[in-house]
Amino acid sequence: MKLRCAVLDDFQSVAAEMANWSTVSDRVELVSFPEHFTDEKELAAAVADFDIIVTLRERIPFPASLFAELPRLQLLVASGMRNSVIDYAAAERHGVTVCGTGSSSTPPVELTWALILGLARHLVAESTALRTGGRWQSTVGADLHGRRLGLLGLGKIGSKVAQVGQAFGMEVVAWSQNLTAERAAECQVALAPSKEELLRTSDVVSTHLALGERTRGLLGAGELALLKPDAYLVNTSRSAIVDQDALVDALRRGAFAGAGLDVFDVEPLPLDHPLRTLPNVLATPHLGYVSQHNYRTYYGEAVEDIAAHLAGSPVRVLGRKP
Structure with missing residues (x-):
């Protein structure tokens, strides 16, 4: 059975085309969520049966209470290499690896x-x-x-x-x-x-x-x-x-x-x-990072993070040493 991967805040519905997901598609099912979740309980219900979550920037907080509602979650990928809204200690307690990607350029x-x-x-x-x-x-x-x-x-x-x-x-x-x-x-x-x-x-x-x-x-x-x-x-x-x-x-x-x-x-x-x-x-609606180059970096390296996780050798780990 494939692992399920949720891509949050895919407002333009372009995550699938901005990276080569074929490298993990035999083991991972990709599901895009173009709508934004403002309520933690609503988000938890929507992604409760997902094993992997890809989130953009610091738009959605991941506190301890949210990790507690996501028992299947194995991997959280956040764009960029710094994120202040993720509870890394809670992620570790729940066995969730948190990885980042390259940051915005110009x-x-x-x-x-x-x-x-x-x-x-x-x-x-x-x-x-x-x-x-x-x-x-x-x-x-x-x-x-x-x-x-x-x-x-x-x-x-x-x-x-x-x-x-x-x-x-x-x-x-x-x-x-x-x-x-x-x-x-x-x-x-x-x-x-x-x-x-x-x-x-x-x-x-x-x-x-x-x-x-x-x-x-x-x-x-x-x-x-x-x-x-x-x-x-x-x-x-x-x-x-x-x-x-x-x-x-x-x-x-x-x-x-x-x-x-x-x-x-x-x-x-x-x-x-x-x-x-x-x-x-x-x-403007937070467009500073919304560019073709950045999206290819974010989603391309998210795929790399997922592939490394599947191989048991996570890369770009945030919050703790792998």
Whole structure:
């Protein structure tokens, strides 16, 4: 009898075509779930008779209570090599091996700039007006050349965002709790003396930090109040870096020009959430990692993880040594 493998959050129903599953198809039956499960009990009921689960990013938590409801589960594959919503100790207690895959490459950089440019040039409003017979030219775009780009984080992604900003002729400054003058100089970026100074003086602020205890709620009401009235805030990292209630309040009041968002506290974003309708928000449904290259990496290495598990030699094990 074949093992059953559930692919969760396969929104585009492309998991089967993004990898060569034939290498395990003689022993594994693949079942795709394009709908998102928001209720743990509903999820447990849907996948209770599966032996393998493939999950994308950190969208679905796997706490101890969920592992207890999945007695057949042998292998959990999560895209990326870091996942904060899996209870690894519980997985080990229940005999579940957790494996990862390669991480995103550069698409978050590309999406960051899609949001910045979309905000600065009001692309959604102008394109919609053009298609629907609305006014011809109703907005005046913001120039990026000569303006200041403030980066919270100058790691793998932030440094690439900096390069694009420099190509646009922007002055780039960066800050993070661990950022050194040497690292900033290496990227030809100015080191902001403080987070507050970066927020006060930047025309575009973009976050590129990992979520942790020191970065959770890094931008609250007080920090958002420092932004210039014509500044834009872009978040393609993790929603919890920015206090969502404070963000909605500031955007409703027009405290700054607008926000470009790809990450949210609850995903998919509820239909009645204000971020869906605020006119100064350009929002995308967590598309930063959704690209052909990344999907081929995720699902291709998920197949490798499954094959290695079947062979009794798991690879890319997360949370504990194999």
